[in-house]
Amino acid sequence: MAVQVDVIVAGGGPSGLAAALNAAQKGLSVVVVEPKPGVIDKACGEGLMPAAVRALSALDVHPETSFPFAGICYRNNGQCADGAFAGEPGLGVRRTVLHTALREAAERAGVQRVEGKVKDIAQTDSSVTAAGHTGRYLIAADGLSSGIRAGLDLNLPSKRANRLGLRRHYTMAPWSDRVEVFWSDRAEAYVTPVADDLIGVAVLFDGDPIPPGKGAEAKYNTLLSEFPELMERLTGEASTVVRGAGPFERRVRTRQAGRVLLVGDAAGYLDPITGEGIRMGLATAELAIEHIVRGDIHNYDRAWRRETRAYWWMTGGLLWARDRPVLRRQMVPLLRRMPWLFTRIVGVLGG
Numbered sequence: 001m002a003v004q005v006d007v008i009v010a011g012g013g014p015s016g017l018a019a020a021l022n023a024a025q026k027g028l029s030v031v032v033v034e035p036k037p038g039v040i041d042k043a044c045g046e047g048l049m050p051a052a053v054r055a056l057s058a059l060d061v062h063p064e065t066s067f068p069f070a071g072i073c074y075r076n077n078g079q080c081a082d083g084a085f086a087g088e089p090g091l092g093v094r095r096t097v098l099h100t101a102l103r104e105a106a107e108r109a110g111v112q113r114v115e116g117k118v119k120d121i122a123q124t125d126s127s128v129t130a131a132g133h134t135g136r137y138l139i140a141a142d143g144l145s146s147g148i149r150a151g152l153d154l155n156l157p158s159k160r161a162n163r164l165g166l167r168r169h170y171t172m173a174p175w176s177d178r179v180e181v182f183w184s185d186r187a188e189a190y191v192t193p194v195a196d197d198l199i200g201v202a203v204l205f206d207g208d209p210i211p212p213g214k215g216a217e218a219k220y221n222t223l224l225s226e227f228p229e230l231m232e233r234l235t236g237e238a239s240t241v242v243r244g245a246g247p248f249e250r251r252v253r254t255r256q257a258g259r260v261l262l263v264g265d266a267a268g269y270l271d272p273i274t275g276e277g278i279r280m281g282l283a284t285a286e287l288a289i290e291h292i293v294r295g296d297i298h299n300y301d302r303a304w305r306r307e308t309r310a311y312w313w314m315t316g317g318l319l320w321a322r323d324r325p326v327l328r329r330q331m332v333p334l335l336r337r338m339p340w341l342f343t344r345i346v347g348v349l350g351g
Helices: 014-025 050-058 095-108 147-151 214-224 228-233 277-294 297-322 325-337 339-350
Strands: 005-010 030-034 067-069 071-076 079-084 090-092 112-115 121-123 128-130 133-140 163-171 178-183 187-195 198-206 243-245 260-262
Touching: 005 014, 005 128, 005 277, 014 030, 014 095, 014 277, 030 133, 050 090, 050 277, 067 187, 071 325, 071 339, 079 325, 079 339, 090 187, 133 147, 133 277, 147 260, 163 214, 178 228, 178 325, 187 214, 198 214, 260 277, 277 297, 297 325, 297 339, 325 339
Parallel strands: 005 030, 005 133, 030 112, 071 178, 133 260
Antiparallel strands: 067 090, 071 079, 121 128, 128 133, 163 198, 163 243, 178 187, 187 198
């Protein structure tokens, strides 16, 4: 089959659309193949770090509604360790609002989107064929449970117990200009302001996957009850259903296989504890297109490892401390006594 486009993108979520927008900006022809029509809502923290906000602006992506946040606050037993970003703020954005903004930017850029699913992939020395399209390259942006990654036999076993997340929204004005993280012995709760009248509350914990519906809601309510300080503040009405995500950890042998490049969660992920998921997706999407344009895709995996090294180190370190009760209980008091350290950590997270 003759080559139809320069790049096929498998997956129309934030990472896939970011890859398509970067490709269009570089003058490449691109088609996005996505099985789900319309705007997709998924469980995520919804806090965009400053580096992610800059990346979106460079792609001419401007969410219609959002809420700026100036830093991160860790809370435990009435104590708060506060870290502010040194420069511009981060942005709390509903997943659906972000996806809408990305889709609109893709339409303005002339990106072709088709409904379908990439299953079988055929490669030659000069092209890739998938879902009825033939391109010079394929970007796999099909998420945590990437079927493309599995089909290429790139999965490695996880090293940790399952970590899961549950999230819902509450209609109420944000009480802080920070993303607040509440710690308990079993879980962490993330409060993200996403609009003038809306906050998202996500809970991360260890466990087995929970079926959607009443089981997820019951688990969410049980976990929330472990944060009495947070419960006192949640005076608004729940305005969305409980959505779940995970297990999170995904380890990958390589992010480049032939003419296929993996980006976003499909390329490997550890945990959302540092709130860098969207930033990672945007950064690796841009990186993949840069290597396609330069014609050196064989160096992409090495560049991906350099780009994501700080994320893996910092996330792994936080999880290591979290798993040790003494360290977990002393984390907030320690960071409170050493504000310069937390400011430095927040600065690294903010990019």
